[in-house]
Amino acid sequence: MLHVKDLTAAIGDKQILKGLDLDVGAGEVHAIMGPNGSGKSTFAHTLAGREGYEITGTVTLDDADLLEMEPEARAAAGVFMGFQYPVEIPGVNNMYFLRTALNSVRRTRGETEVSAREFLSTAQEAMDLVEMPKDFLHRAVNAGFSGGEKKRNEILQMAVMQPRLAVLDETDSGLDIDALRIIAGGVNALRGPERSMIVITHYQRLLDYIKPDFVHVLVDGRIVESGDHTLALHLEDHGYADFVNHDLDASGRPLSGATS
Amino acid sequence: MSESLREIEELTEATYEYGFSTDLDTDIAPPGLTEDTVRLISAKKDEPEWLLEWRLKAYEAWKTMEEPDWAKLQIQPIDYQALSYWAAPKQKPVLDSLDDVDPDIRDMFDKLGIPLHEQKMLSNVAVDAIVDSVSVTTTFKETLAEAGVIFCSFSEAVHDHPEIVREHLGSVVPVRDNFFAALNSAVFSDGSFCYIPKGVRCPMELSTYFRINSQNTGQFERTLIIAEDDSHVSYLEGCTAPQRDENQLHAAVVELVAKDRSEIKYSTVQNWYPGDENGVGGIYNFVTKRGRAHTDAKISWTQVETGSAITWKYPSVILQGDRSVGEFYSVALSSKRQQADTGTKMIHIGADTTSSIISKGISAGHGQNTYRGLVKVMRSAENARNYTQCDSLLLGSDCGAHTIPYIEVKNPGAQVEHEASTSTVGEDQLYYCRQRGMSEEDAMAMIVNGFCRDVFDELPMEFAVEAQRLLSVSLEGSVG
Ligand SMILES: Nc1ncnc2c1ncn2[C@@H]1O[C@H](COP(=O)(O)OP(=O)(O)O)[C@@H](O)[C@H]1O
Ligand SMILES: [Mg+2]
Numbered sequence: 141m142l143h144v145k146d147l148t149a150a151i152g153d154k155q156i157l158k159g160l161d162l163d164v165g166a167g168e169v170h171a172i173m174g175p176n177g178s179g180k181s182t183f184a185h186t187l188a189g190r191e192g193y194e195i196t197g198t199v200t201l202d203d204a205d206l207l208e209m210e211p212e213a214r215a216a217a218g219v220f221m222g223f224q225y226p227v228e229i230p231g232v233n234n235m236y237f238l239r240t241a242l243n244s245v246r247r248t249r250g251e252t253e254v255s256a257r258e259f260l261s262t263a264q265e266a267m268d269l270v271e272m273p274k275d276f277l278h279r280a281v282n283a284g285f286s287g288g289e290k291k292r293n294e295i296l297q298m299a300v301m302q303p304r305l306a307v308l309d310e311t312d313s314g315l316d317i318d319a320l321r322i323i324a325g326g327v328n329a330l331r332g333p334e335r336s337m338i339v340i341t342h343y344q345r346l347l348d349y350i351k352p353d354f355v356h357v358l359v360d361g362r363i364v365e366s367g368d369h370t371l372a373l374h375l376e377d378h379g380y381a382d383f384v385n386h387d388l389d390a391s392g393r394p395l396s397g398a399t400s
Numbered sequence: 401m402s403e404s405l406r407e408i409e410e411l412t413e414a415t416y417e418y419g420f421s422t423d424l425d426t427d428i429a430p431p432g433l434t435e436d437t438v439r440l441i442s443a444k445k446d447e448p449e450w451l452l453e454w455r456l457k458a459y460e461a462w463k464t465m466e467e468p469d470w471a472k473l474q475i476q477p478i479d480y481q482a483l484s485y486w487a488a489p490k491q492k493p494v495l496d497s498l499d500d501v502d503p504d505i506r507d508m509f510d511k512l513g514i515p516l517h518e519q520k521m522l523s524n525v526a527v528d529a530i531v532d533s534v535s536v537t538t539t540f541k542e543t544l545a546e547a548g549v550i551f552c553s554f555s556e557a558v559h560d561h562p563e564i565v566r567e568h569l570g571s572v573v574p575v576r577d578n579f580f581a582a583l584n585s586a587v588f589s590d591g592s593f594c595y596i597p598k599g600v601r602c603p604m605e606l607s608t609y610f611r612i613n614s615q616n617t618g619q620f621e622r623t624l625i626i627a628e629d630d631s632h633v634s635y636l637e638g639c640t641a642p643q644r645d646e647n648q649l650h651a652a653v654v655e656l657v658a659k660d661r662s663e664i665k666y667s668t669v670q671n672w673y674p675g676d677e678n679g680v681g682g683i684y685n686f687v688t689k690r691g692r693a694h695t696d697a698k699i700s701w702t703q704v705e706t707g708s709a710i711t712w713k714y715p716s717v718i719l720q721g722d723r724s725v726g727e728f729y730s731v732a733l734s735s736k737r738q739q740a741d742t743g744t745k746m747i748h749i750g751a752d753t754t755s756s757i758i759s760k761g762i763s764a765g766h767g768q769n770t771y772r773g774l775v776k777v778m779r780s781a782e783n784a785r786n787y788t789q790c791d792s793l794l795l796g797s798d799c800g801a802h803t804i805p806y807i808e809v810k811n812p813g814a815q816v817e818h819e820a821s822t823s824t825v826g827e828d829q830l831y832y833c834r835q836r837g838m839s840e841e842d843a844m845a846m847i848v849n850g851f852c853r854d855v856f857d858e859l860p861m862e863f864a865v866e867a868q869r870l871l872s873v874s875l876e877g878s879v880g
Contacts, residue, residue: 188835191827215837227832231850240846241836248837280850297836 141166141336142187142305147197148361149179149186156182158361160197164305167333171347171372172340174358175380180340181224183358184309187338188221189214201305215241216248218304222294222311224340229281234293237281238263238300245301266299270326288319295326306330307338312346324349344376359383429486435459437485438586444486445555445589448562458575458585465579473710473739478684483618483649485587528553528592528608540604547603549633550595554622557593564595568626572655572692572718580651580686580712584620588653591621596631596662605860607636619650627662627697634665636863649684650708656691656699660721663698664691667859668715669867671874672707677765679737682709689713695721695750702858704867705732705740706874714772716745719753719781726755729855731867733874734767734799743773743804748781748814757788760852763799770802777814784814792822793851795844845872 142164149157156179164170174180186195189211199206206214229237242262243253254262263277270292282290291311298306308327312320327350331337339350347355347369355372357365357380364383365371429440438459442452467478527540528551544551550561557565575585592608610621627633650672658664666689675682685708691699701715711734717726728744746755761769769792777784792801803820825847833843849856849868856864 190831211831211834212837212839215835219835221835223832223835227826227828229829229832229847229850231853232846237833237836237846240838240842241833244839244842245837280853301836 141168141202142338143198143200144187145198147183147186147195147199149182149193149195151193156193156361157186160358160361160363162356162363164336164338166336167331168353169331169337169339169350171350171352171355171369172338172358172363173342173344173355173372173375176342178358179361180342180358181309184221184224184307184338184340187214187305187307188219212244213248215301216245220298220301220303220306222291222298222306222308224309224313226282226285226290226294228283228285230283232281233277234279234281235259235263235277238277238297241297242300262300266296269299269329270296271322272296287314288316291315291323292319292326295323295330299326299330303335305336305338307340309340310342311339312341312343320346321349344372347372357383429484431484432481433483433485433587441486441587441589445558447558450566451558454570454575455586455588458582459587461576462579462582462586465576465582467579468712473712473741475684475710475739478649480583485618485620486589528606543603544606548597548600549602549606550593551606552593554588554591554593554624557595557624561593561595564626565593565624568624568655568657569622570655572657572690573653573688578688581653581688584622584651584653584688587618588620588622591623591652592625592637593623594625594633594635596625596627596633598628599630600628601631602633605634605636607638609638619648619652621652623652623654624657625655625664625666626657627659627664629660629662631659631662633663634667634860636667636669636860638669638671648682649686651686652688654687654689654715656689658691658693658697658699658724660694661696662694663700665700666691666702666715667863668701668703668705669859669863669870670703670705670707670711671870673709674707674736674738675709677736679709679766682738683707684709685711685713687711687713689715690718690745691716691726692718692720693724693726696723697721698725698727700725700727700729700858701744702727702729702855703731703742704852704855704859704870705730705742706870708740709738711738711740711742713742714745714774716747717755718747718749719755719784720749721753722750723752723754724750725753727858728755728757728759728773729858730759731762731852731855731871732760732769732771733762733764733871734769735764735795735874737766739768739770741770741772743771745774745776746786748775748777748784748786748811751780751782751784753781753784755784755786757786757790758854759788759790760855761790761792761801761803762795762848762851763792763801764795766798768800768802770804772804772806774806774808775816776807777809777811777816779810781811782813784811786814786816788816788818790818790820791851792820793848794822794824795848841872848872 144160144162147157147160172180186193189209195207201217204217239259246253267276272292282293294311311323339352352369355367355369356363438455442455573581575582594606596602625635656664656666672683672685693699699717705711715728719726726746732740732742734740744757757773759771761771763769771790773788775786788805790803794801801822805818807816809816829847830840830843833846834840848871856867859867
């Protein structure tokens with residue numbers, strides 16, 4: 141599925157990702173945790189194709205070279221990113237936005253476009269999944285949404301787009317416990333053998349609801365530790381201190397490990 | 401400049417799709433403007449004496465007036481003696497049957513998407529087609545006549561309904577109102593005339609399509625719409641011109657008279673040739689549009705201005721009667737080297753009068769967009785209310801947006817509210833849409849159309865679709 145090898149990303153003089161390796165198999169859910177500023181969002185954006193980074197290394201999805209592709213081509217290849225800060229588009233109705241998005245990727249893939257009626261039932265299912273009120277489709281994209289509504293909208297879009305690889309960037313931040321449960325429920329419902337997910341989070345809290353197959357710790361632009369979900373629990377107790385401000389040995393692991 | 405900024409610029413450098421010109425056999429007056437020119441025009445049109453005198457009075461006034469101070473506009477001086485003031489396709493201009501329309505003209509309108517053939521006509525829209533200075537045909541005349549509605553060229557109205565024309569001509573825009581209005585009054589060629597009798601709801605949309613074809617001619621149309629008590633009409637004008645290297649002058653006057661409890665909705669989709677990306681060519685569009693709203697009447701201006709090298713235009717409403725309502729909804733796009741200085745004037749005279757202004761300015765390339773609006777509340781206007789909202793959208797870093805509201809309130813009971821905002825099409829917004837699979841062009845069109853939503857919602861359905869398309873096309877470029 142997804143193979144990331146020796147990925148670096150810089151903006152101007154600032155080196156943000158410093159050699160990142162990650163392999164995600166079909167159907168797997170990987171959590172990426174790390175302190176603020178460690179490069180989690182930057183990693184998500186390099187997968188999604190945001191401009192402005194100088195990038196080296198390789199990223200392939202199903203053997204296609206993602207780094208060569210425009211963002212919209214990556215979307216058509218099945219990459220979906222749930223934004224940490226979803227963008228407002230005033231005056232553009234949600235329903236229209238979503239249908240245009242879906243039909244754009246379908247066109248690129250050589251598939252037929254969905255009719256308004258077909259779309260409506262797809263959208264209805266997605267709305268039920270994240271418990272969005274009925275009037276939602278007729279409101280403008282993210283404009284005037286609460287923080288929780290914006291995040292739910294990201295999951296709703298994911299449900300409509302049915303991606304091959306979902307990268308969810310801090311989808312849990314700023315949510316109360318009910319909203320968190322709704323979102324996690326939506327994400328879990330969308331798990332499947334053909335869909336991989338990278339769930340980026342700052343807190344282990346989300347991982348109580350979304351059980352990842354693997355957990356990676358990203359510190360200062362590198363993955364410094366990988367493990368199963370127990371790694372997240374360790375982080376909950378000990379914080380990132382074990383990984384920050386420690387010299388790294390030649391293997392890139394911190395001297396005092398978190399594998400206990 | 402970042403990669404996506406550059407792409408935004410490319411996106412906004414679309415080419416003009418109506419730039420073709422048609423080879424019509426045209427009758428053109430020699431360049432220059434003297435009293436004889438005015439007499440010639442009047443004679444060509446076989447006008448009554450009173451109208452010739454009216455024109456001559458306007459000409460005398462014009463000679464003593466000066467061009468307006470251009471404020472935010474940068475403009476080459478116009479040589480009024482180098483222009484020709486009369487151009488007409490050589491066939492007999494006004495025809496009884498659409499089948500008599502010169503096939504070349506019919507083809508030209510086909511290309512513009514305005515079919516004049518009987519079988520293909522837009523249903524429920526009556527069209528007055530004007531080429532250069534004259535009306536070539538008007539569709540659906542009989543249907544309208546059954547309802548008592550008069551919809552014809554201005555010249556026809558002068559001959560067939562002289563008393564109505566004489567009573568209202570210049571009653572809203574006096575001949576000495578401004579330099580261009582005076583010029584227009586002296587030399588106007590043709591235009592549309594609408595008369596909606598008492599209590600009649602006009603059974604279809606009325607529309608005038610203006611096409612400038614000839615070179616080096618000034619275009620001076622005159623439109624007069626009269627809605628009698630308790631009547632209702634929705635009117636639309638569309639405009640295009642061929643691509644030419646020199647600037648062409650267009651100075652129209654539109655007068656609306658909305659009598660008691662009547663409603664006039666006037667929509668414009670203006671797409672005159674804007675010039676190229678270096679600012680060569682394009683139409684100078686200096687237009688005076690004004691309506692007078694009597695008691696309980698409503699006048700609503702909606703405009704989508706995407707063309708012209710220079711747009712100078714302030715559709716206005718004189719809120720004369722008590723409880724009259726004035727509205728102005730505007731989208732103005734300036735890309736390439738276009739300059740738009742547009743807005744409205746709302747003059748509150750009657751009590752309990754209400755006006756609202758929604759202006760959306762879009763600047764791209766090296767375009768400059770200025771909103772200039774006046775809200776004037778006279779002492780007599782008890783309890784007048786105005787709401788103004790001006791939003792500017794910048795696409796790229798070499799363009800500009802300016803908002804200049806003038807507010808004059810002489811009645812302390814008035815409520816005047818003004819809100820303004822300036823935003824850019826964020827790279828973030830484009831990226832968000834592209835991450836969801838949309839091409840950059842589609843994303844841009846979607847975002848800009850969203851920005852204009854409040855105004856497009858005011859357009860009649862068919863034209864809203866056309867306006868959206870036009871905006872997308874104007875923004876389209878070499879990407880992809
Ligand atoms: N556009 C930018 N220009 C300069 N530095 C940036 C930019 N975006 C992010 N950074 C820096 O890169 C680092 C990683 O940021 P980010 O990927 O957002 O971290 P995280 O998502 O883990 O909090 C931070 O130090 C941040 O300040
Ligand atoms: Mg982040």
